[in-house]
Amino acid sequence: MMVFYRDLPSPASLFSTYASLAGTIMMIKPMIHTIIPQPVQNFVVSYLKSLVGSSRSSTTLTLVISDMKGNEGSGIRRKNELYFSAQTYLSSKISPDASKLRMTRDPNNKNVNLYLSQGEVVSDVYKGIQLKWLYLAGSKKTSTVIDGGQDNEIVNSECYELSFDKKHRDLVVNSYVPYVERKSKVIKNEARIIKMHSYSSYSHRWESVNFEHPSTFDTMAMTHKLKRSVMEDLDRFIKRKDYYKRVGKAWKRGYLLYGPPGTGKSSLVAAMANYLKFDIYDLQLASVQGDANLRRLLLATNNSSILLVEDIDCSVDLPTRLQPATTTYGAPQGSTPLTLSGLLNCIDGLWSSCGDERIVIFTTNNKEKLDPALLRPGRMDMHIYLGHCSFEGFKTLASNYLGLSQDNDDTHRLYPDIKRLIDGQVLTPAQVAEELMKNEDADVALEGLVKVLKRKRSESEKCNDESKRMKMIEEDIQD
Known part of the structure; x- marks a missing residue:
């Protein structure tokens, strides 16, 4: 059938018809709103949308991950850790083509953080599965019953939809959700700033500063065997959450670092914190007012942290069961002082289970002075002796301070002399480092070190000869 131009309506007729139809709709629309209640309108619209949606995506499942969790009307809402794990993970998946992003600066992170904005979508692939993340934000009015009255407030909410x-x-x-949580933890650790916490007796709380100690296992003047042993022990501890739960033990690990002053005990603590990305809580026992105060302090520490008690042998005189307790300095009148029993209960008693992934470190210059109760198995799991500087430790320090290679024993012409002179209890790593820092010229610095080693060797030999002479005199007198 052919349609001729003369059979088509004129533009004037088309415009007149459109105007009449638009006017009719404008007249009917208020009547619809008046006659049909709004809830009925909403139901019809949502029903039509569901029909269209179900026909279009009937095989799609959408999981909603809200930022807060809690019961409706209970007034108690807590952070949903899964939401924040997803937020961190998706920040690494944002497309360069994204048109709108949220920007924040977290005090615990080194860099500015970029997150998805309203309506932005991120696509992901996991084991061949196509996944889509959608960020949504909004607010709603909630009602909470308090003391017989009703309290209304506007609550902002955010969520991710995973389809x-x-x-x-x-x-x-x-599989995928645990994978997102693991990746999130790795991302957070890489950007995290470690904190050093100390207890303030004035504010009665932990106060923190950024921990920027540069010590790492690479810079530690330790033997490779000891370094590897400590690092493997830390790695094993971090991976054994399920193991600790299965055997019924609190997820914690205790280390006793002992040895002469200047052997690197504090530096090893810093290296462990940097390796694990754990905060450090420096506990000064002299400032703790009693056992109850100690429990409150430990309950206020975070998971994945190190509790450090330095110089445990002389930090405070802890009463034992055989020694009468005296009032701790600064403790309220009539309060129970800090005792050895209270400290031990917090380390491996019932209170030790109030937290996960905790490391407890004691340091001391005199292990023999410690109460045997502190050393029994199960409290300090690993005893690490840090002694005088070995040749292997010296090479690490020479690499740190002078830039010399530590791969070979003949890196410098003075290495053979140093290897011969440094063996034994001659200099601590701190003393060696002090000599190496005196000059940036490797020849001058190492020549100075050789002189010091020779002098220390001579003094040691004279001391040994004198000891032998006195012993012979005593034996002659007894004869």
Whole structure:
């Protein structure tokens, strides 16, 4: 059938018809709002949308991950850790083509953080599965009953919608979501600033500063065997959460660092904190007012942290069961002082289970002075002796301070002399470092070190000869 131009309506007729239809709609629309209640309108619209949506994506499952969790109307809302794990993970997946992002600066992070904005979508692939993340934000009015009255407030809420094919539900929930949590933890650790916490007796709380100690296992003047042993022990501890739960032990680990002053005990603590990205809580026992105060302090520490008690042998005189307790300095009248028993209960008693992934470190210059109760198995799991500087430790220090290679024993012409002279209890790593810092010229610095080693050797030999002579005199007198 052919349509001729003369059979088509004129533009004037088309415009007149459109104007009449638009006017009719404008007249009917208020009547619809008046006659049909708003809830009915909303129901019809949502029903039509569900029909369209179900026909279009009937195989899609969407999981909603809200930023807060809690019961409606209870007034108690807590952070949903899974939401924040997803937020951190998705910050590393943002497309360069994203048109709108949220920007924040977290005091615990080194850099500015970029997050998804309203309506932004991130696509991801996991084991061949296509997944889509959508960020949504909004607010709603909530009502809470308090003392017989009703309290209304506007609550802001955020969530991520994770969509994928329904048939992959088990794999996503049981494998992909834990994967997101693990990756989030890695990202947070890389950007995290370690904190050093100390207890203030004035504010009665932990106060913190950024911990920027540069010590690492690479810079420690330790033997490779000891370094490897400590690092492997830390790695094993971090990976054994389920193991500790299965055997019924609190997820904690105790280390006793002992040896003469200047052997690197504090530097090893810093290296462990930098290696694990753990905060350090420096506990000065002299400032603790009693056992109850100690429990409150430890409960206020975070998971994945190091509790450090330096110079445990002389930090405070802890009463034992055989020694009568005296009132701790600064403790309120009539309060129970800090005791050895109270400290031990916090280390490996019932209170030690109030937290996960904790490391307890004691340091001392005189291990023999410690109460045997502190050393029994199960309290300090690993005893690490840090002694005088070995040749292997010297090479690490020479690399740190002078830039010399530590791969070979013949890196410098003076290395053979140093290897011969440094063996034994001659100089501590701190004393060696002091000599190496005196001059940036390797020849001058090492020549100075050789002189010091020779002098120390001579003094030691004279001391040994004198000891032998006195011993012979005593034996002659007894004869």
